[in-house]
Amino acid sequence: MRRSxxxxxxxxxxxxxxxxxxxxxEMAEKLGSAKSSLSEDLAIIRDVLLKEGTGSLETxxxxxxxxxxxxxxxxxxxxxxxxEMCRLLADPDRILPxxxxxxxxxxGRPDVLDRAGRIFAHVFSGAGAEYVLTxxxxxxxxxxxxxxxxxxxxxxxxxxxxxxxxxxVSINYVxxxxxxxxxxxxxxxxxxxxxxxxxxxxxxxxGTAKAMTDMMKEFKAEVVGVGVFMSTSEPVPKLLxxxxxxxVLSQVDELTREIHVVPGNFQLARKExxxx
Amino acid sequence: MRRSxxxxxxxxxxxxxxxxxxxxxEMAEKLGSAKSSLSEDLAIIRDVLLKEGTGSLETxxxxxxxxxxxxxxxxxxxxxxxxEMCRLLADPDRILPxxxxxxxxxxGRPDVLDRAGRIFAHVFSGAGAEYVLTxxxxxxxxxxxxxxxxxxxxxxxxxxxxxxxxxxVSINYVxxxxxxxxxxxxxxxxxxxxxxxxxxxxxxxxGTAKAMTDMMKEFKAEVVGVGVFMSTSEPVPKLLxxxxxxxVLSQVDELTREIHVVPGNFQLARKExxxx
Numbered sequence: 194m195r196r197s198x199x200x201x202x203x204x205x206x207x208x209x210x211x212x213x214x215x216x217x218x219e220m221a222e223k224l225g226s227a228k229s230s231l232s233e234d235l236a237i238i239r240d241v242l243l244k245e246g247t248g249s250l251e252t253x254x255x256x257x258x259x260x261x262x263x264x265x266x267x268x269x270x271x272x273x274x275x276x277e278m279c280r281l282l283a284d285p286d287r288i289l290p291x292x293x294x295x296x297x298x299x300x301g302r303p304d305v306l307d308r309a310g311r312i313f314a315h316v317f318s319g320a321g322a323e324y325v326l327t328x329x330x331x332x333x334x335x336x337x338x339x340x341x342x343x344x345x346x347x348x349x350x351x352x353x354x355x356x357x358x359x360x361x362v363s364i365n366y367v368x369x370x371x372x373x374x375x376x377x378x379x380x381x382x383x384x385x386x387x388x389x390x391x392x393x394x395x396x397x398x399x400g401t402a403k404a405m406t407d408m409m410k411e412f413k414a415e416v417v418g419v420g421v422f423m424s425t426s427e428p429v430p431k432l433l434x435x436x437x438x439x440x441v442l443s444q445v446d447e448l449t450r451e452i453h454v455v456p457g458n459f460q461l462a463r464k465e466x467x468x469x
Numbered sequence: 470m471r472r473s474x475x476x477x478x479x480x481x482x483x484x485x486x487x488x489x490x491x492x493x494x495e496m497a498e499k500l501g502s503a504k505s506s507l508s509e510d511l512a513i514i515r516d517v518l519l520k521e522g523t524g525s526l527e528t529x530x531x532x533x534x535x536x537x538x539x540x541x542x543x544x545x546x547x548x549x550x551x552x553e554m555c556r557l558l559a560d561p562d563r564i565l566p567x568x569x570x571x572x573x574x575x576x577g578r579p580d581v582l583d584r585a586g587r588i589f590a591h592v593f594s595g596a597g598a599e600y601v602l603t604x605x606x607x608x609x610x611x612x613x614x615x616x617x618x619x620x621x622x623x624x625x626x627x628x629x630x631x632x633x634x635x636x637x638v639s640i641n642y643v644x645x646x647x648x649x650x651x652x653x654x655x656x657x658x659x660x661x662x663x664x665x666x667x668x669x670x671x672x673x674x675x676g677t678a679k680a681m682t683d684m685m686k687e688f689k690a691e692v693v694g695v696g697v698f699m700s701t702s703e704p705v706p707k708l709l710x711x712x713x714x715x716x717v718l719s720q721v722d723e724l725t726r727e728i729h730v731v732p733g734n735f736q737l738a739r740k741e742x743x744x745x
Contacts, residue, residue: 301622346577
Protein backbone atom coordinates (compact mmCIF):
# COMPACT_ATOMS: atom_id res chain seq x y z
CA MET A 194 0.00 0.00 0.00
CA ARG A 195 1.29 3.44 -0.87
CA ARG A 196 2.12 5.86 1.91
CA SER A 197 -0.56 8.32 0.84
CA UNK A 198 -3.23 5.62 0.98
CA UNK A 199 -2.01 4.46 4.36
CA UNK A 200 -2.18 8.02 5.63
CA UNK A 201 -5.80 8.42 4.53
CA UNK A 202 -6.76 5.20 6.31
CA UNK A 203 -4.83 6.08 9.45
CA UNK A 204 -6.23 9.60 9.59
CA UNK A 205 -9.76 8.27 9.19
CA UNK A 206 -9.29 5.55 11.82
CA UNK A 207 -7.89 8.00 14.35
CA UNK A 208 -10.31 10.89 13.79
CA UNK A 209 -13.37 8.68 13.94
CA UNK A 210 -12.42 7.35 17.36
CA UNK A 211 -11.28 10.19 19.62
CA UNK A 212 -9.55 9.13 22.85
CA UNK A 213 -9.62 5.47 21.89
CA UNK A 214 -6.32 3.68 22.30
CA UNK A 215 -5.53 1.95 19.00
CA UNK A 216 -2.97 -0.85 19.01
CA UNK A 217 0.04 -0.21 16.78
CA UNK A 218 0.53 -3.93 16.20
CA GLU A 219 -3.06 -4.37 15.03
CA MET A 220 -2.90 -1.31 12.82
CA ALA A 221 0.36 -2.45 11.21
CA GLU A 222 -1.17 -5.85 10.50
CA LYS A 223 -4.34 -4.36 9.10
CA LEU A 224 -2.39 -2.07 6.80
CA GLY A 225 0.11 -4.75 5.93
CA SER A 226 3.01 -2.47 6.70
CA ALA A 227 6.02 -2.42 9.02
CA LYS A 228 5.65 -0.74 12.40
CA SER A 229 8.46 1.61 11.44
CA SER A 230 6.56 2.94 8.41
CA LEU A 231 3.49 3.28 10.60
CA SER A 232 5.46 5.38 13.07
CA GLU A 233 6.59 7.67 10.29
CA ASP A 234 3.00 8.05 9.07
CA LEU A 235 1.82 8.83 12.58
CA ALA A 236 4.56 11.45 12.94
CA ILE A 237 3.25 13.19 9.83
CA ILE A 238 -0.34 13.14 11.13
CA ARG A 239 0.80 14.37 14.53
CA ASP A 240 2.69 17.28 12.95
CA VAL A 241 -0.32 18.39 10.94
CA LEU A 242 -2.65 18.20 13.95
CA LEU A 243 -0.25 20.21 16.09
CA LYS A 244 0.41 22.78 13.37
CA GLU A 245 -3.32 23.24 12.78
CA GLY A 246 -4.16 23.16 16.46
CA THR A 247 -6.83 20.55 15.79
CA GLY A 248 -5.54 17.97 18.21
CA SER A 249 -2.69 15.73 19.17
CA LEU A 250 -1.64 12.10 19.09
CA GLU A 251 -0.70 10.47 22.35
CA THR A 252 1.54 7.44 22.12
CA UNK A 253 1.77 4.77 24.79
CA UNK A 254 4.78 2.51 24.72
CA UNK A 255 4.95 -1.15 25.71
CA UNK A 256 3.20 -4.38 24.74
CA UNK A 257 -0.28 -2.94 25.33
CA UNK A 258 0.90 0.26 23.71
CA UNK A 259 -0.78 2.23 21.02
CA UNK A 260 -1.82 5.64 19.90
CA UNK A 261 -4.84 7.78 20.56
CA UNK A 262 -6.20 10.93 19.03
CA UNK A 263 -6.95 13.78 21.44
CA UNK A 264 -9.20 16.31 19.68
CA UNK A 265 -8.31 19.95 20.02
CA UNK A 266 -9.47 23.23 18.62
CA UNK A 267 -7.40 26.32 17.87
CA UNK A 268 -8.02 29.29 20.20
CA UNK A 269 -8.89 31.44 17.23
CA UNK A 270 -11.59 29.00 16.10
CA UNK A 271 -13.06 28.97 19.59
CA UNK A 272 -13.29 32.74 19.84
CA UNK A 273 -14.63 33.08 16.29
CA UNK A 274 -17.27 30.44 16.97
CA UNK A 275 -18.38 32.02 20.24
CA UNK A 276 -18.46 35.49 18.67
CA GLU A 277 -20.69 34.11 15.92
CA MET A 278 -22.96 32.51 18.54
CA CYS A 279 -23.22 35.82 20.44
CA ARG A 280 -24.23 37.54 17.21
CA LEU A 281 -26.87 34.89 16.38
CA LEU A 282 -28.26 34.85 19.91
CA ALA A 283 -28.70 38.62 19.99
CA ASP A 284 -31.26 38.57 17.16
CA PRO A 285 -34.38 40.34 18.53
CA ASP A 286 -36.61 37.83 16.71
CA ARG A 287 -35.50 35.31 19.33
CA ILE A 288 -37.38 37.08 22.12
CA LEU A 289 -40.37 35.04 23.30
CA PRO A 290 -43.19 36.21 25.58
CA UNK A 291 -41.89 36.42 29.17
CA UNK A 292 -38.43 37.50 28.08
CA UNK A 293 -37.29 34.01 27.15
CA UNK A 294 -34.87 33.49 24.31
CA UNK A 295 -35.53 30.94 21.57
CA UNK A 296 -32.35 28.92 21.06
CA UNK A 297 -33.55 25.44 20.06
CA UNK A 298 -32.73 26.00 16.40
CA UNK A 299 -29.12 26.86 17.21
CA UNK A 300 -28.76 23.86 19.51
CA GLY A 301 -30.05 21.59 16.74
CA ARG A 302 -27.55 22.66 14.08
CA PRO A 303 -24.95 19.96 13.36
CA ASP A 304 -22.10 22.43 12.90
CA VAL A 305 -22.89 24.21 16.19
CA LEU A 306 -23.18 20.94 18.11
CA ASP A 307 -19.95 19.69 16.63
CA ARG A 308 -18.02 22.86 17.42
CA ALA A 309 -19.48 23.36 20.90
CA GLY A 310 -18.90 19.70 21.78
CA ARG A 311 -15.36 20.01 20.59
CA ILE A 312 -14.78 23.10 22.71
CA PHE A 313 -16.14 21.44 25.87
CA ALA A 314 -14.09 18.30 25.18
CA HIS A 315 -11.01 20.51 24.78
CA VAL A 316 -11.68 22.65 27.86
CA PHE A 317 -12.30 19.58 30.04
CA SER A 318 -9.73 17.32 28.38
CA GLY A 319 -7.63 17.05 31.53
CA ALA A 320 -10.55 16.43 33.88
CA GLY A 321 -10.76 12.66 33.46
CA ALA A 322 -14.53 12.53 32.90
CA GLU A 323 -15.86 8.99 32.53
CA TYR A 324 -19.44 10.08 31.76
CA VAL A 325 -21.18 13.17 30.46
CA LEU A 326 -24.31 13.93 32.47
CA THR A 327 -27.18 16.13 31.38
CA UNK A 328 -30.86 16.61 32.17
CA UNK A 329 -33.59 16.30 29.57
CA UNK A 330 -34.30 17.86 27.10
CA UNK A 331 -32.47 20.72 25.45
CA UNK A 332 -29.02 19.90 26.79
CA UNK A 333 -28.97 16.35 25.38
CA UNK A 334 -27.63 17.09 21.87
CA UNK A 335 -24.81 19.17 23.34
CA UNK A 336 -23.99 16.46 25.88
CA UNK A 337 -23.93 13.78 23.17
CA UNK A 338 -21.66 15.89 21.03
CA UNK A 339 -19.24 16.52 23.91
CA UNK A 340 -19.30 12.85 24.91
CA UNK A 341 -18.49 11.87 21.34
CA UNK A 342 -15.27 13.90 21.44
CA UNK A 343 -14.37 12.56 24.88
CA UNK A 344 -15.39 9.02 23.85
CA UNK A 345 -17.46 8.45 27.01
CA UNK A 346 -21.15 7.56 27.46
CA UNK A 347 -23.92 10.12 27.90
CA UNK A 348 -26.23 9.75 30.90
CA UNK A 349 -29.56 11.57 30.88
CA UNK A 350 -31.31 12.63 34.09
CA UNK A 351 -35.10 12.51 33.66
CA UNK A 352 -37.66 15.07 34.78
CA UNK A 353 -40.02 12.24 35.64
CA UNK A 354 -39.40 8.66 36.58
CA UNK A 355 -40.04 6.41 33.60
CA UNK A 356 -41.07 2.84 34.11
CA UNK A 357 -38.68 1.67 31.41
CA UNK A 358 -35.53 2.47 33.35
CA UNK A 359 -35.88 0.47 36.55
CA UNK A 360 -35.27 1.68 40.10
CA UNK A 361 -34.14 5.25 40.32
CA VAL A 362 -32.94 7.96 42.67
CA SER A 363 -35.23 10.98 42.73
CA ILE A 364 -34.55 14.39 44.23
CA ASN A 365 -36.52 17.61 44.54
CA TYR A 366 -35.04 21.01 43.86
CA VAL A 367 -36.00 24.61 43.20
CA UNK A 368 -35.54 25.69 39.62
CA UNK A 369 -34.73 29.12 38.21
CA UNK A 370 -38.46 29.78 37.90
CA UNK A 371 -38.74 29.12 41.66
CA UNK A 372 -40.91 26.07 41.19
CA UNK A 373 -40.29 22.82 43.04
CA UNK A 374 -39.16 20.27 40.47
CA UNK A 375 -38.22 16.63 40.50
CA UNK A 376 -35.40 14.90 38.71
CA UNK A 377 -34.56 11.25 38.75
CA UNK A 378 -31.82 8.98 37.52
CA UNK A 379 -31.94 5.26 37.02
CA UNK A 380 -29.69 3.40 39.46
CA UNK A 381 -28.13 1.30 36.76
CA UNK A 382 -27.31 4.19 34.47
CA UNK A 383 -24.21 5.19 36.44
CA UNK A 384 -21.77 3.00 38.41
CA UNK A 385 -20.80 4.34 41.84
CA UNK A 386 -17.61 6.40 42.19
CA UNK A 387 -17.72 7.61 38.56
CA UNK A 388 -16.24 10.90 37.40
CA UNK A 389 -18.85 12.94 35.57
CA UNK A 390 -18.85 16.08 33.49
CA UNK A 391 -22.15 17.99 33.59
CA UNK A 392 -23.19 19.62 30.31
CA UNK A 393 -26.36 21.68 29.88
CA UNK A 394 -27.78 24.26 27.51
CA UNK A 395 -28.62 27.04 29.94
CA UNK A 396 -27.86 28.20 33.47
CA UNK A 397 -29.63 30.99 35.32
CA UNK A 398 -29.41 30.66 39.11
CA UNK A 399 -27.71 27.30 38.78
CA GLY A 400 -30.52 25.35 40.49
CA THR A 401 -30.61 22.58 37.94
CA ALA A 402 -26.84 22.12 37.79
CA LYS A 403 -26.68 22.22 41.58
CA ALA A 404 -29.41 19.57 41.74
CA MET A 405 -27.44 17.36 39.35
CA THR A 406 -24.39 17.83 41.58
CA ASP A 407 -26.45 16.82 44.62
CA MET A 408 -27.82 13.86 42.71
CA MET A 409 -24.24 12.76 42.04
CA LYS A 410 -23.62 12.45 45.79
CA GLU A 411 -26.29 9.74 45.84
CA PHE A 412 -24.16 7.87 43.31
CA LYS A 413 -20.91 8.60 45.19
CA ALA A 414 -19.82 10.23 41.92
CA GLU A 415 -17.39 13.08 41.51
CA VAL A 416 -18.35 16.08 39.37
CA VAL A 417 -15.18 17.02 37.49
CA GLY A 418 -16.67 19.94 35.59
CA VAL A 419 -19.79 21.85 34.60
CA GLY A 420 -20.20 23.35 31.13
CA VAL A 421 -23.15 25.31 29.75
CA PHE A 422 -23.82 26.80 26.35
CA MET A 423 -25.31 29.96 27.85
CA SER A 424 -25.43 31.41 31.34
CA THR A 425 -27.00 34.64 32.54
CA SER A 426 -25.06 37.46 34.15
CA GLU A 427 -27.74 37.72 36.87
CA PRO A 428 -28.21 36.51 39.57
CA VAL A 429 -24.80 36.72 41.24
CA PRO A 430 -23.69 34.61 43.02
CA LYS A 431 -25.11 31.44 41.49
CA LEU A 432 -25.75 28.25 43.43
CA LEU A 433 -22.66 26.84 41.79
CA UNK A 434 -19.50 28.84 41.34
CA UNK A 435 -17.25 26.65 39.26
CA UNK A 436 -18.65 26.34 35.77
CA UNK A 437 -17.66 27.07 32.19
CA UNK A 438 -20.02 29.07 29.96
CA UNK A 439 -19.54 29.59 26.25
CA UNK A 440 -21.80 32.65 26.20
CA VAL A 441 -23.34 34.96 28.80
CA LEU A 442 -26.73 36.61 28.41
CA SER A 443 -26.58 39.96 30.15
CA GLN A 444 -29.86 41.47 29.02
CA VAL A 445 -33.16 40.64 27.32
CA ASP A 446 -35.56 43.56 27.11
CA GLU A 447 -39.01 42.64 25.79
CA LEU A 448 -39.95 46.29 25.29
CA THR A 449 -36.88 47.72 23.59
CA ARG A 450 -36.17 44.30 22.05
CA GLU A 451 -32.54 44.57 23.04
CA ILE A 452 -30.46 41.51 23.78
CA HIS A 453 -26.88 41.48 24.96
CA VAL A 454 -24.86 38.33 24.73
CA VAL A 455 -21.13 38.26 25.42
CA PRO A 456 -18.49 35.51 25.37
CA GLY A 457 -18.22 33.43 28.54
CA ASN A 458 -15.25 32.27 30.58
CA PHE A 459 -14.35 29.27 28.40
CA GLN A 460 -10.89 30.56 27.58
CA LEU A 461 -9.84 31.06 31.17
CA ALA A 462 -11.22 27.72 32.14
CA ARG A 463 -8.64 25.35 30.83
CA LYS A 464 -6.43 24.27 33.68
CA GLU A 465 -4.43 21.21 32.82
CA UNK A 466 -3.20 21.76 29.29
CA UNK A 467 -2.27 25.15 28.03
CA UNK A 468 -1.21 24.43 24.48
CA UNK A 469 -4.62 25.42 23.09
CA MET B 470 3.51 21.49 1.67
CA ARG B 471 4.24 17.82 1.15
CA ARG B 472 1.57 15.58 -0.40
CA SER B 473 1.30 13.45 2.75
CA UNK B 474 0.62 16.55 4.89
CA UNK B 475 -1.90 17.84 2.40
CA UNK B 476 -3.65 14.49 2.47
CA UNK B 477 -3.95 14.52 6.25
CA UNK B 478 -5.46 18.00 6.17
CA UNK B 479 -7.82 17.16 3.31
CA UNK B 480 -8.96 13.92 4.92
CA UNK B 481 -9.61 15.72 8.20
CA UNK B 482 -11.49 18.58 6.52
CA UNK B 483 -13.71 16.21 4.56
CA UNK B 484 -14.45 13.67 7.30
CA UNK B 485 -15.33 16.31 9.85
CA UNK B 486 -17.97 17.83 7.59
CA UNK B 487 -20.07 15.08 6.01
CA UNK B 488 -22.30 16.19 3.12
CA UNK B 489 -20.92 19.72 3.17
CA UNK B 490 -19.89 21.03 -0.23
CA UNK B 491 -16.31 22.28 0.07
CA UNK B 492 -15.01 24.66 -2.59
CA UNK B 493 -11.99 23.37 -4.50
CA UNK B 494 -10.75 26.89 -5.10
CA GLU B 495 -10.86 27.75 -1.38
CA MET B 496 -9.18 24.51 -0.42
CA ALA B 497 -6.41 24.98 -2.98
CA GLU B 498 -5.79 28.49 -1.63
CA LYS B 499 -5.80 27.33 1.96
CA LEU B 500 -3.34 24.55 1.23
CA GLY B 501 -1.25 26.74 -1.05
CA SER B 502 -1.30 24.15 -3.79
CA ALA B 503 -2.41 23.90 -7.41
CA LYS B 504 -5.91 22.63 -8.13
CA SER B 505 -4.38 19.82 -10.16
CA SER B 506 -2.43 18.47 -7.16
CA LEU B 507 -5.57 18.81 -5.08
CA SER B 508 -7.50 16.72 -7.59
CA GLU B 509 -4.85 14.02 -7.40
CA ASP B 510 -5.03 14.04 -3.59
CA LEU B 511 -8.81 13.80 -3.70
CA ALA B 512 -8.57 10.86 -6.09
CA ILE B 513 -6.40 9.02 -3.58
CA ILE B 514 -8.84 9.73 -0.75
CA ARG B 515 -11.78 8.68 -2.93
CA ASP B 516 -10.09 5.38 -3.80
CA VAL B 517 -9.43 4.53 -0.16
CA LEU B 518 -13.01 5.38 0.89
CA LEU B 519 -14.45 3.24 -1.91
CA LYS B 520 -12.07 0.37 -1.27
CA GLU B 521 -12.90 0.39 2.44
CA GLY B 522 -16.60 0.96 1.87
CA THR B 523 -16.52 3.84 4.33
CA GLY B 524 -17.94 6.44 1.98
CA SER B 525 -17.48 8.32 -1.24
CA LEU B 526 -16.50 11.75 -2.54
CA GLU B 527 -18.98 13.52 -4.76
CA THR B 528 -17.53 16.17 -7.05
CA UNK B 529 -19.55 19.03 -8.48
CA UNK B 530 -18.13 20.82 -11.48
CA UNK B 531 -18.47 24.52 -12.35
CA UNK B 532 -17.74 27.85 -10.68
CA UNK B 533 -19.70 26.95 -7.54
CA UNK B 534 -18.24 23.47 -7.72
CA UNK B 535 -16.57 21.51 -5.03
CA UNK B 536 -16.38 18.21 -3.32
CA UNK B 537 -18.35 16.61 -0.55
CA UNK B 538 -17.86 13.54 1.59
CA UNK B 539 -20.78 11.09 1.70
CA UNK B 540 -20.31 8.76 4.69
CA UNK B 541 -20.83 5.08 4.09
CA UNK B 542 -20.43 1.88 6.02
CA UNK B 543 -19.45 -1.55 4.68
CA UNK B 544 -22.29 -4.14 4.70
CA UNK B 545 -20.17 -6.43 6.81
CA UNK B 546 -19.69 -3.75 9.47
CA UNK B 547 -23.45 -3.14 9.57
CA UNK B 548 -24.31 -6.80 10.07
CA UNK B 549 -21.54 -7.29 12.64
CA UNK B 550 -22.69 -4.23 14.58
CA UNK B 551 -26.35 -5.28 14.57
CA UNK B 552 -25.43 -8.86 15.56
CA GLU B 553 -23.47 -7.43 18.49
CA MET B 554 -26.46 -5.25 19.47
CA CYS B 555 -28.79 -8.29 19.36
CA ARG B 556 -26.41 -10.14 21.64
CA LEU B 557 -26.18 -7.23 24.11
CA LEU B 558 -29.92 -6.62 24.12
CA ALA B 559 -30.71 -10.27 24.88
CA ASP B 560 -28.99 -10.14 28.27
CA PRO B 561 -31.63 -11.28 30.84
CA ASP B 562 -30.35 -8.66 33.31
CA ARG B 563 -32.01 -6.09 31.07
CA ILE B 564 -35.52 -7.27 31.97
CA LEU B 565 -37.35 -4.72 34.07
CA PRO B 566 -40.63 -5.22 35.95
CA UNK B 567 -43.50 -5.25 33.46
CA UNK B 568 -41.45 -6.94 30.78
CA UNK B 569 -39.68 -3.75 29.70
CA UNK B 570 -36.13 -3.89 28.46
CA UNK B 571 -33.44 -1.56 29.83
CA UNK B 572 -31.55 -0.09 26.87
CA UNK B 573 -30.53 3.40 28.00
CA UNK B 574 -26.95 2.36 28.64
CA UNK B 575 -26.56 1.06 25.09
CA UNK B 576 -28.11 4.19 23.61
CA GLY B 577 -25.66 6.33 25.59
CA ARG B 578 -22.48 4.65 24.36
CA PRO B 579 -20.52 6.85 21.95
CA ASP B 580 -19.45 3.94 19.72
CA VAL B 581 -23.03 2.65 19.44
CA LEU B 582 -24.42 6.10 18.67
CA ASP B 583 -21.75 6.71 16.09
CA ARG B 584 -22.25 3.38 14.33
CA ALA B 585 -26.06 3.46 14.47
CA GLY B 586 -26.14 7.07 13.24
CA ARG B 587 -23.83 6.12 10.42
CA ILE B 588 -26.05 3.20 9.42
CA PHE B 589 -29.19 5.37 9.37
CA ALA B 590 -27.39 8.06 7.39
CA HIS B 591 -26.27 5.41 4.92
CA VAL B 592 -29.67 3.70 4.63
CA PHE B 593 -31.43 7.04 4.09
CA SER B 594 -28.67 8.72 2.10
CA GLY B 595 -30.81 8.99 -1.03
CA ALA B 596 -33.91 10.26 0.74
CA GLY B 597 -33.04 13.95 0.70
CA ALA B 598 -33.81 14.60 4.38
CA GLU B 599 -33.42 18.24 5.39
CA TYR B 600 -34.13 17.61 9.09
CA VAL B 601 -33.99 14.70 11.49
CA LEU B 602 -37.06 14.63 13.72
CA THR B 603 -37.38 12.78 17.01
CA UNK B 604 -39.48 12.93 20.17
CA UNK B 605 -37.99 13.36 23.62
CA UNK B 606 -36.19 11.68 25.32
CA UNK B 607 -34.44 8.44 24.54
CA UNK B 608 -34.34 8.86 20.77
CA UNK B 609 -32.50 12.20 20.89
CA UNK B 610 -28.89 10.92 21.01
CA UNK B 611 -29.58 8.61 18.07
CA UNK B 612 -31.22 11.41 16.11
CA UNK B 613 -28.30 13.77 16.78
CA UNK B 614 -25.82 11.15 15.67
CA UNK B 615 -27.75 10.45 12.44
CA UNK B 616 -28.14 14.17 11.76
CA UNK B 617 -24.41 14.66 12.21
CA UNK B 618 -23.68 12.20 9.41
CA UNK B 619 -26.36 13.74 7.18
CA UNK B 620 -25.24 17.26 8.14
CA UNK B 621 -28.80 18.44 8.83
CA UNK B 622 -30.38 19.91 12.00
CA UNK B 623 -32.13 17.85 14.65
CA UNK B 624 -35.66 18.87 15.66
CA UNK B 625 -37.09 17.55 18.92
CA UNK B 626 -40.83 17.10 19.47
CA UNK B 627 -41.75 17.72 23.11
CA UNK B 628 -44.04 15.72 25.35
CA UNK B 629 -45.28 18.92 26.91
CA UNK B 630 -45.42 22.44 25.63
CA UNK B 631 -42.57 24.47 27.09
CA UNK B 632 -42.83 28.18 27.51
CA UNK B 633 -39.34 28.69 26.14
CA UNK B 634 -40.13 27.64 22.60
CA UNK B 635 -42.92 29.99 21.55
CA UNK B 636 -46.17 29.07 19.80
CA UNK B 637 -46.49 25.40 19.03
CA VAL B 638 -48.65 22.80 17.34
CA SER B 639 -49.96 20.16 19.75
CA ILE B 640 -51.61 16.87 18.93
CA ASN B 641 -53.05 14.01 20.96
CA TYR B 642 -52.39 10.39 20.17
CA VAL B 643 -52.66 6.93 21.66
CA UNK B 644 -49.34 5.43 22.66
CA UNK B 645 -48.28 1.79 22.78
CA UNK B 646 -49.38 1.69 26.42
CA UNK B 647 -52.86 2.74 25.22
CA UNK B 648 -52.74 6.02 27.11
CA UNK B 649 -53.76 9.30 25.53
CA UNK B 650 -50.62 11.37 25.15
CA UNK B 651 -49.77 14.81 23.90
CA UNK B 652 -46.86 15.92 21.78
CA UNK B 653 -46.05 19.40 20.62
CA UNK B 654 -43.63 21.10 18.32
CA UNK B 655 -42.67 24.74 18.24
CA UNK B 656 -43.85 26.48 15.07
CA UNK B 657 -40.49 28.03 14.41
CA UNK B 658 -38.51 24.85 14.77
CA UNK B 659 -39.38 23.61 11.28
CA UNK B 660 -40.04 25.60 8.09
CA UNK B 661 -43.08 24.48 6.08
CA UNK B 662 -42.57 22.01 3.21
CA UNK B 663 -39.44 20.48 4.76
CA UNK B 664 -38.34 16.91 4.15
CA UNK B 665 -37.86 15.10 7.44
CA UNK B 666 -36.39 11.80 8.52
CA UNK B 667 -37.94 10.42 11.73
CA UNK B 668 -35.51 8.63 14.07
CA UNK B 669 -36.52 7.03 17.37
CA UNK B 670 -35.22 4.46 19.81
CA UNK B 671 -38.16 2.08 19.98
CA UNK B 672 -41.34 1.19 18.10
CA UNK B 673 -44.08 -1.11 19.33
CA UNK B 674 -47.45 -0.44 17.71
CA UNK B 675 -46.06 2.60 15.91
CA GLY B 676 -48.34 5.09 17.67
CA THR B 677 -45.60 7.59 18.42
CA ALA B 678 -44.06 7.46 14.94
CA LYS B 679 -47.54 7.72 13.41
CA ALA B 680 -48.24 10.76 15.59
CA MET B 681 -45.02 12.40 14.44
CA THR B 682 -46.07 11.70 10.85
CA ASP B 683 -49.48 13.30 11.54
CA MET B 684 -47.75 16.23 13.20
CA MET B 685 -45.71 16.73 10.03
CA LYS B 686 -48.91 17.32 8.05
CA GLU B 687 -49.48 20.39 10.22
CA PHE B 688 -46.12 21.65 9.00
CA LYS B 689 -46.83 20.64 5.38
CA ALA B 690 -43.68 18.55 5.73
CA GLU B 691 -42.86 15.35 3.92
CA VAL B 692 -41.66 12.32 5.90
CA VAL B 693 -38.95 10.73 3.75
CA GLY B 694 -38.15 7.88 6.12
CA VAL B 695 -38.61 6.38 9.58
CA GLY B 696 -35.78 4.61 11.38
CA VAL B 697 -35.80 2.97 14.81
CA PHE B 698 -33.13 1.26 16.83
CA MET B 699 -35.51 -1.47 17.97
CA SER B 700 -38.99 -2.52 16.95
CA THR B 701 -41.12 -5.34 18.29
CA SER B 702 -42.35 -8.26 16.18
CA GLU B 703 -45.86 -7.84 17.68
CA PRO B 704 -48.34 -6.30 17.00
CA VAL B 705 -48.71 -6.87 13.26
CA PRO B 706 -49.64 -4.75 11.38
CA LYS B 707 -48.28 -1.59 12.93
CA LEU B 708 -49.82 1.84 12.48
CA LEU B 709 -47.00 2.61 10.08
CA UNK B 710 -45.78 0.12 7.51
CA UNK B 711 -42.75 1.72 5.99
CA UNK B 712 -39.95 1.90 8.54
CA UNK B 713 -36.41 0.68 9.02
CA UNK B 714 -35.47 -1.16 12.21
CA UNK B 715 -31.95 -2.12 13.19
CA UNK B 716 -33.15 -4.80 15.60
CA VAL B 717 -36.43 -6.58 16.31
CA LEU B 718 -37.52 -7.74 19.75
CA SER B 719 -39.58 -10.89 19.31
CA GLN B 720 -39.90 -12.00 22.91
CA VAL B 721 -39.37 -10.88 26.52
CA ASP B 722 -40.46 -13.40 29.11
CA GLU B 723 -40.31 -12.15 32.68
CA LEU B 724 -40.71 -15.65 34.12
CA THR B 725 -38.26 -17.66 32.06
CA ARG B 726 -36.08 -14.57 31.59
CA GLU B 727 -35.77 -15.25 27.90
CA ILE B 728 -35.27 -12.47 25.40
CA HIS B 729 -35.10 -12.86 21.65
CA VAL B 730 -33.71 -10.07 19.55
CA VAL B 731 -33.02 -10.50 15.83
CA PRO B 732 -31.64 -8.18 13.13
CA GLY B 733 -34.18 -5.86 11.52
CA ASN B 734 -34.86 -4.97 7.90
CA PHE B 735 -32.08 -2.37 7.57
CA GLN B 736 -30.30 -4.20 4.80
CA LEU B 737 -33.33 -4.52 2.55
CA ALA B 738 -34.23 -0.92 3.13
CA ARG B 739 -31.77 0.92 0.99
CA LYS B 740 -33.45 1.98 -2.20
CA GLU B 741 -31.47 4.57 -4.05
CA UNK B 742 -27.86 3.51 -3.82
CA UNK B 743 -26.79 -0.09 -3.87
CA UNK B 744 -23.04 0.22 -3.65
CA UNK B 745 -23.02 -0.46 0.13
